[in-house]
Amino acid sequence: xxxxxxxxxxxxxxxxxxxxxxxxxxxxxxxxxxxxxxxxxxxxxxxxxxxxxxxxxxxxxxxxxxxxxxxxxxxxxxxxxxxxxxxxxxxxxxxxxxxxxxxxxxxxxxxxxxxxxxxxxxxxxxxxxxxxxxxxxxxxxxxxxxxxxxxxxxxxxxxxxxxxxxxxxxxxxxxxxxxxxxxxxxxxxxxxxxxxxxxxxxxxxxxxxxxxxxxxx
Numbered sequence: 267x268x269x270x271x272x273x274x275x276x277x278x279x280x281x282x283x284x285x286x287x288x289x290x291x292x293x294x295x296x297x298x299x300x301x302x303x304x305x306x307x308x309x310x311x312x313x314x315x316x317x318x319x320x321x322x323x324x325x326x327x328x329x330x331x332x333x334x335x336x337x338x339x340x341x342x343x344x345x346x347x348x349x350x351x352x353x354x355x356x357x358x359x360x361x362x363x364x365x366x367x368x369x370x371x372x373x374x375x376x377x378x379x380x381x382x383x384x385x386x387x388x389x390x391x392x393x394x395x396x397x398x399x400x401x402x403x404x405x406x407x408x409x410x411x412x413x414x415x416x417x418x419x420x421x422x423x424x425x426x427x428x429x430x431x432x433x434x435x436x437x438x439x440x441x442x443x444x445x446x447x448x449x450x451x452x453x454x455x456x457x458x459x460x461x462x463x464x465x466x467x468x469x470x471x472x473x474x475x476x477x478x479x480x481x482x483x
Contacts, residue, residue: 298467322375
């Protein structure tokens with residue numbers, strides 16, 4: 267069985283835009299990806315590790331545990347052997363408390379996570395997993411209760427896809443730009459609705475499949 271580990275934030279956790287509710291397992295893109303991979307008889311399992319507010323390498327001043335670097339190596343140990351790790355982070359790097367962050371710094375944060383995954387102390391003989399970096403859809407002007415938290419984030423994240431693509435190429439990671447298939451919800455400007463989850467899960471399946479084939483080779 268191919269084991270895929272998804273490390274992400276609230277966009278993948280499945281917050282229903284402009285609420286504190288959560289989409290069901292079968293509505294979120296990791297489960298949609300799993301179902302599509304298994305549709306032709308392939309045995310694949312997708313494990314989600316998605317935390318609301320998770321940054322790449324920065325702390326949240328109000329909520330502990332949002333630095334994505336902390337404990338990542340141990341999560342590689344916990345879930346190994348892994349065929350693939352999917353990273354979809356960066357949105358929260360543009361929150362109100364990170365006003366100096368830009369697309370380049372968010373991309374470098376992801377690069378730091380890639381390095382951590384590759385040097386994780388997994389058991390001898392287990393494979394170092396391949397990595398797929400997904401650039402999240404850039405935020406629109408934030409609305410509703412989250413507006414103060416994400417004020418100006420839509421302006422600070424200019425060039426995000428380009429920065430992520432460059433970093434992924436340098437780090438020899440696979441790359442997918444979610445902006446090519448989905449946008450954030452107009453309800454709150456940041457999160458994904460159920461339709462976007464369905465679209466994203468379907469869109470990355472043909473990207474993931476050859477990565478799993480290569481991992482088996």
